[in-house]
Amino acid sequence: MNNICCLLDACTAINLIHIDEDDFLLKKMDKLEVHINDTVFDEIKANVRKGIDNVVVDRNGVEKTIDQKLTFFRGKKNDNSELLKDVGSDYFERIKTVTNYTKKLNGELYSSAYALYLSRFCEKKVFFYTDDYPAKEYFSSFFHYQQIGHIKDSVDLLVLLYWLDDKFTEQQLDNVLSDLYSQYATEVTILKQKLQDFFNCNIDAAFKRSKKEITDNLITLLNKLDKLDFKNIGDLYSFFETNKSKCKVIFEILKKYNSVFELERNSDAETLLGKISHTRKAIKENKIFKWNDLLNN
Numbered sequence: 001m002n003n004i005c006c007l008l009d010a011c012t013a014i015n016l017i018h019i020d021e022d023d024f025l026l027k028k029m030d031k032l033e034v035h036i037n038d039t040v041f042d043e044i045k046a047n048v049r050k051g052i053d054n055v056v057v058d059r060n061g062v063e064k065t066i067d068q069k070l071t072f073f074r075g076k077k078n079d080n081s082e083l084l085k086d087v088g089s090d091y092f093e094r095i096k097t098v099t100n101y102t103k104k105l106n107g108e109l110y111s112s113a114y115a116l117y118l119s120r121f122c123e124k125k126v127f128f129y130t131d132d133y134p135a136k137e138y139f140s141s142f143f144h145y146q147q148i149g150h151i152k153d154s155v156d157l158l159v160l161l162y163w164l165d166d167k168f169t170e171q172q173l174d175n176v177l178s179d180l181y182s183q184y185a186t187e188v189t190i191l192k193q194k195l196q197d198f199f200n201c202n203i204d205a206a207f208k209r210s211k212k213e214i215t216d217n218l219i220t221l222l223n224k225l226d227k228l229d230f231k232n233i234g235d236l237y238s239f240f241e242t243n244k245s246k247c248k249v250i251f252e253i254l255k256k257y258n259s260v261f262e263l264e265r266n267s268d269a270e271t272l273l274g275k276i277s278h279t280r281k282a283i284k285e286n287k288i289f290k291w292n293d294l295l296n297n
Contacts, residue, residue: 108132
Protein backbone atom coordinates (compact mmCIF):
# COMPACT_ATOMS: atom_id res chain seq x y z
CA MET A 1 0.00 0.00 0.00
CA ASN A 2 1.92 3.01 -1.25
CA ASN A 3 -0.53 5.64 -0.05
CA ILE A 4 0.27 5.04 3.62
CA CYS A 5 3.43 4.23 5.49
CA CYS A 6 3.74 2.23 8.67
CA LEU A 7 6.12 3.49 11.32
CA LEU A 8 6.96 0.94 14.01
CA ASP A 9 7.88 1.53 17.63
CA ALA A 10 10.33 -0.78 19.42
CA CYS A 11 7.66 -2.66 21.37
CA THR A 12 5.68 -3.48 18.22
CA ALA A 13 8.74 -4.70 16.33
CA ILE A 14 9.89 -6.78 19.31
CA ASN A 15 6.45 -8.38 19.59
CA LEU A 16 6.50 -9.26 15.90
CA ILE A 17 9.91 -10.88 16.33
CA HIS A 18 8.76 -12.99 19.25
CA ILE A 19 5.36 -14.14 17.98
CA ASP A 20 6.29 -14.66 14.33
CA GLU A 21 6.85 -18.27 13.26
CA ASP A 22 8.70 -19.11 10.04
CA ASP A 23 8.64 -15.40 9.06
CA PHE A 24 4.89 -15.68 8.43
CA LEU A 25 4.21 -12.08 9.51
CA LEU A 26 7.40 -10.56 8.13
CA LYS A 27 6.56 -11.92 4.69
CA LYS A 28 3.09 -10.35 4.93
CA MET A 29 4.70 -7.02 5.76
CA ASP A 30 6.31 -6.90 2.32
CA LYS A 31 2.98 -5.42 1.20
CA LEU A 32 3.58 -2.39 3.40
CA GLU A 33 5.90 0.59 3.32
CA VAL A 34 7.58 0.12 6.69
CA HIS A 35 9.77 2.64 8.49
CA ILE A 36 11.69 2.51 11.77
CA ASN A 37 13.56 5.42 13.27
CA ASP A 38 17.30 4.97 13.69
CA THR A 39 17.15 5.38 17.47
CA VAL A 40 14.20 3.01 17.77
CA PHE A 41 16.16 0.29 16.00
CA ASP A 42 18.87 0.69 18.65
CA GLU A 43 16.14 0.19 21.29
CA ILE A 44 14.96 -2.94 19.52
CA LYS A 45 18.47 -4.42 19.55
CA ALA A 46 18.93 -3.52 23.20
CA ASN A 47 15.63 -5.03 24.38
CA VAL A 48 14.65 -7.86 22.05
CA ARG A 49 16.61 -10.45 24.05
CA LYS A 50 15.15 -9.52 27.42
CA GLY A 51 13.36 -12.49 28.90
CA ILE A 52 15.10 -14.94 26.57
CA ASP A 53 16.29 -16.92 29.61
CA ASN A 54 12.65 -17.77 30.29
CA VAL A 55 12.32 -19.57 26.96
CA VAL A 56 12.67 -23.32 27.44
CA VAL A 57 14.56 -23.99 24.21
CA ASP A 58 18.11 -23.83 23.02
CA ARG A 59 19.34 -20.29 23.65
CA ASN A 60 21.67 -20.31 20.66
CA GLY A 61 18.81 -21.25 18.37
CA VAL A 62 16.65 -18.41 19.70
CA GLU A 63 19.55 -15.96 19.34
CA LYS A 64 20.06 -17.01 15.71
CA THR A 65 16.37 -16.59 14.91
CA ILE A 66 16.30 -13.14 16.49
CA ASP A 67 19.37 -12.07 14.51
CA GLN A 68 17.75 -13.22 11.28
CA LYS A 69 14.57 -11.25 11.99
CA LEU A 70 16.54 -8.18 13.02
CA THR A 71 17.94 -8.14 9.49
CA PHE A 72 14.44 -7.40 8.17
CA PHE A 73 13.96 -4.42 10.50
CA ARG A 74 17.51 -3.16 9.93
CA GLY A 75 16.56 -2.67 6.29
CA LYS A 76 13.64 -0.45 7.33
CA LYS A 77 15.49 2.06 9.51
CA ASN A 78 16.40 5.57 8.50
CA ASP A 79 19.61 7.49 9.14
CA ASN A 80 18.95 10.30 11.61
CA SER A 81 22.15 12.08 10.59
CA GLU A 82 20.79 12.40 7.05
CA LEU A 83 17.41 13.56 8.36
CA LEU A 84 19.07 16.28 10.43
CA LYS A 85 20.85 17.57 7.33
CA ASP A 86 17.40 18.39 5.95
CA VAL A 87 15.81 19.92 9.03
CA GLY A 88 18.65 21.06 11.30
CA SER A 89 20.62 19.50 14.13
CA ASP A 90 18.14 20.70 16.80
CA TYR A 91 15.09 19.15 15.13
CA PHE A 92 14.30 16.54 17.78
CA GLU A 93 14.76 19.06 20.56
CA ARG A 94 12.37 21.44 18.76
CA ILE A 95 9.71 18.74 18.50
CA LYS A 96 10.23 17.95 22.17
CA THR A 97 9.54 21.61 22.97
CA VAL A 98 6.52 21.82 20.65
CA THR A 99 4.94 18.75 22.24
CA ASN A 100 5.81 19.84 25.80
CA TYR A 101 7.46 16.47 26.31
CA THR A 102 9.15 16.43 29.70
CA LYS A 103 10.85 13.04 29.53
CA LYS A 104 14.29 12.52 28.02
CA LEU A 105 14.53 11.95 24.28
CA ASN A 106 13.33 8.40 23.62
CA GLY A 107 11.95 6.20 20.89
CA GLU A 108 8.41 7.55 21.05
CA LEU A 109 9.60 11.16 20.71
CA TYR A 110 12.00 10.29 17.89
CA SER A 111 9.25 8.35 16.10
CA SER A 112 6.73 11.18 16.44
CA ALA A 113 9.27 13.66 15.06
CA TYR A 114 10.15 11.24 12.25
CA ALA A 115 6.45 10.80 11.46
CA LEU A 116 6.09 14.56 11.00
CA TYR A 117 9.13 14.52 8.72
CA LEU A 118 7.67 11.69 6.60
CA SER A 119 4.33 13.47 6.45
CA ARG A 120 5.78 16.74 5.18
CA PHE A 121 8.80 15.69 3.11
CA CYS A 122 7.32 12.50 1.61
CA GLU A 123 3.65 13.59 1.66
CA LYS A 124 2.60 10.38 3.37
CA LYS A 125 -0.21 9.57 5.75
CA VAL A 126 1.66 7.92 8.61
CA PHE A 127 0.34 5.11 10.78
CA PHE A 128 2.51 4.87 13.88
CA TYR A 129 2.21 1.48 15.61
CA THR A 130 3.10 1.34 19.29
CA ASP A 131 1.90 -0.72 22.26
CA ASP A 132 3.14 1.96 24.66
CA TYR A 133 -0.29 3.24 25.65
CA PRO A 134 0.93 6.21 27.75
CA ALA A 135 2.97 7.40 24.75
CA LYS A 136 0.03 6.73 22.44
CA GLU A 137 -2.25 8.86 24.58
CA TYR A 138 0.36 11.62 24.90
CA PHE A 139 1.23 12.04 21.22
CA SER A 140 -2.24 11.44 19.74
CA SER A 141 -3.16 15.12 19.91
CA PHE A 142 0.08 16.04 18.12
CA PHE A 143 -0.67 13.56 15.31
CA HIS A 144 -4.25 14.85 15.06
CA TYR A 145 -3.48 18.58 15.12
CA GLN A 146 -0.59 18.30 12.65
CA GLN A 147 -2.66 15.92 10.46
CA ILE A 148 0.23 13.46 10.40
CA GLY A 149 -1.88 10.32 10.51
CA HIS A 150 -2.89 7.93 13.28
CA ILE A 151 -1.36 6.11 16.23
CA LYS A 152 -2.33 2.44 16.35
CA ASP A 153 -1.13 -0.70 18.15
CA SER A 154 -0.01 -4.23 17.32
CA VAL A 155 -3.60 -5.49 17.20
CA ASP A 156 -4.43 -2.95 14.49
CA LEU A 157 -1.30 -3.90 12.55
CA LEU A 158 -2.16 -7.60 12.63
CA VAL A 159 -5.71 -6.88 11.42
CA LEU A 160 -4.29 -4.73 8.61
CA LEU A 161 -1.96 -7.53 7.52
CA TYR A 162 -4.94 -9.91 7.60
CA TRP A 163 -7.24 -8.00 5.26
CA LEU A 164 -4.43 -7.10 2.86
CA ASP A 165 -3.58 -10.76 2.20
CA ASP A 166 -6.06 -13.18 0.65
CA LYS A 167 -4.14 -16.16 2.04
CA PHE A 168 -4.13 -14.87 5.64
CA THR A 169 -6.96 -16.87 7.20
CA GLU A 170 -9.24 -15.89 10.06
CA GLN A 171 -7.85 -18.78 12.11
CA GLN A 172 -4.30 -17.57 11.53
CA LEU A 173 -5.33 -14.09 12.68
CA ASP A 174 -6.84 -15.54 15.83
CA ASN A 175 -3.65 -17.54 16.43
CA VAL A 176 -1.31 -14.55 16.19
CA LEU A 177 -3.61 -12.48 18.40
CA SER A 178 -3.52 -15.29 20.95
CA ASP A 179 0.28 -15.34 20.73
CA LEU A 180 0.39 -11.57 21.25
CA TYR A 181 -1.79 -11.91 24.35
CA SER A 182 0.45 -14.67 25.68
CA GLN A 183 3.52 -12.54 25.03
CA TYR A 184 2.26 -9.81 27.35
CA ALA A 185 0.53 -12.12 29.83
CA THR A 186 3.76 -14.08 30.23
CA GLU A 187 5.68 -10.88 30.95
CA VAL A 188 3.13 -9.93 33.61
CA THR A 189 3.26 -13.38 35.20
CA ILE A 190 7.06 -13.47 35.32
CA LEU A 191 7.28 -9.94 36.73
CA LYS A 192 4.71 -10.75 39.39
CA GLN A 193 6.55 -13.93 40.37
CA LYS A 194 9.92 -12.20 40.64
CA LEU A 195 8.45 -9.44 42.79
CA GLN A 196 6.65 -12.00 44.93
CA ASP A 197 9.89 -13.94 45.40
CA PHE A 198 11.63 -10.74 46.51
CA PHE A 199 8.79 -10.02 48.92
CA ASN A 200 8.86 -13.49 50.42
CA CYS A 201 12.65 -13.56 50.83
CA ASN A 202 13.36 -10.01 51.94
CA ILE A 203 10.39 -8.28 53.48
CA ASP A 204 10.14 -9.06 57.16
CA ALA A 205 8.94 -7.02 60.13
CA ALA A 206 12.16 -4.97 60.24
CA PHE A 207 11.95 -4.14 56.53
CA LYS A 208 8.31 -3.08 56.89
CA ARG A 209 9.17 -0.76 59.78
CA SER A 210 12.16 0.89 58.10
CA LYS A 211 10.75 1.00 54.54
CA LYS A 212 7.01 1.14 55.02
CA GLU A 213 6.27 3.18 51.89
CA ILE A 214 8.28 0.81 49.72
CA THR A 215 6.50 -2.18 51.23
CA ASP A 216 3.07 -0.63 50.73
CA ASN A 217 3.76 0.27 47.11
CA LEU A 218 5.14 -3.18 46.37
CA ILE A 219 1.99 -4.77 47.80
CA THR A 220 -0.13 -2.41 45.67
CA LEU A 221 1.84 -3.32 42.56
CA LEU A 222 1.51 -7.05 43.24
CA ASN A 223 -2.25 -6.67 43.67
CA LYS A 224 -2.55 -4.76 40.40
CA LEU A 225 -0.54 -7.34 38.49
CA ASP A 226 -2.64 -10.11 39.98
CA LYS A 227 -5.84 -8.41 38.75
CA LEU A 228 -4.33 -7.26 35.40
CA ASP A 229 -5.18 -3.75 36.52
CA PHE A 230 -2.85 -1.38 34.67
CA LYS A 231 -4.59 1.89 35.53
CA ASN A 232 -1.94 4.40 36.69
CA ILE A 233 0.58 1.58 37.08
CA GLY A 234 3.24 3.92 35.76
CA ASP A 235 3.02 5.92 38.99
CA LEU A 236 4.34 2.88 40.85
CA TYR A 237 7.20 2.50 38.38
CA SER A 238 8.06 6.17 38.89
CA PHE A 239 7.98 5.73 42.66
CA PHE A 240 10.49 2.87 42.60
CA GLU A 241 12.64 4.73 40.08
CA THR A 242 12.73 7.81 42.33
CA ASN A 243 13.51 5.64 45.36
CA LYS A 244 15.87 3.20 43.66
CA SER A 245 18.63 3.96 46.15
CA LYS A 246 16.39 2.39 48.81
CA CYS A 247 15.18 -0.52 46.71
CA LYS A 248 17.67 -1.12 43.91
CA VAL A 249 16.78 -4.79 43.47
CA ILE A 250 13.08 -4.02 42.98
CA PHE A 251 13.78 -1.33 40.42
CA GLU A 252 16.16 -3.60 38.49
CA ILE A 253 13.37 -6.16 38.24
CA LEU A 254 10.93 -3.52 36.99
CA LYS A 255 13.38 -2.26 34.37
CA LYS A 256 13.83 -5.74 32.95
CA TYR A 257 10.07 -6.07 32.44
CA ASN A 258 9.32 -2.44 31.61
CA SER A 259 7.05 -3.48 28.71
CA VAL A 260 4.40 -4.36 31.31
CA PHE A 261 4.20 -0.70 32.31
CA GLU A 262 3.51 0.29 28.71
CA LEU A 263 0.11 -1.36 29.20
CA GLU A 264 -0.86 1.48 31.53
CA ARG A 265 -4.11 3.36 31.04
CA ASN A 266 -4.81 6.60 32.88
CA SER A 267 -8.53 6.07 32.55
CA ASP A 268 -11.01 3.22 32.52
CA ALA A 269 -10.46 2.75 28.79
CA GLU A 270 -9.72 -0.71 27.39
CA THR A 271 -6.21 -2.07 27.96
CA LEU A 272 -4.20 -3.76 25.23
CA LEU A 273 -4.90 -7.20 26.73
CA GLY A 274 -8.59 -6.32 26.83
CA LYS A 275 -8.47 -5.17 23.20
CA ILE A 276 -6.84 -8.43 22.13
CA SER A 277 -9.56 -10.47 23.86
CA HIS A 278 -12.31 -8.23 22.47
CA THR A 279 -10.90 -8.43 18.93
CA ARG A 280 -10.58 -12.21 19.02
CA LYS A 281 -14.23 -12.44 19.97
CA ALA A 282 -15.33 -9.80 17.45
CA ILE A 283 -13.71 -11.42 14.41
CA LYS A 284 -15.73 -14.56 15.07
CA GLU A 285 -18.98 -12.57 15.11
CA ASN A 286 -18.35 -9.76 12.60
CA LYS A 287 -16.47 -10.40 9.39
CA ILE A 288 -13.50 -8.21 8.52
CA PHE A 289 -13.87 -7.66 4.78
CA LYS A 290 -11.10 -8.25 2.31
CA TRP A 291 -11.30 -6.80 -1.20
CA ASN A 292 -12.72 -10.01 -2.72
CA ASP A 293 -15.47 -10.13 -0.08
CA LEU A 294 -16.95 -7.02 -1.70
CA LEU A 295 -17.49 -8.75 -5.03
CA ASN A 296 -20.97 -9.99 -5.84
CA ASN A 297 -20.07 -13.55 -6.84
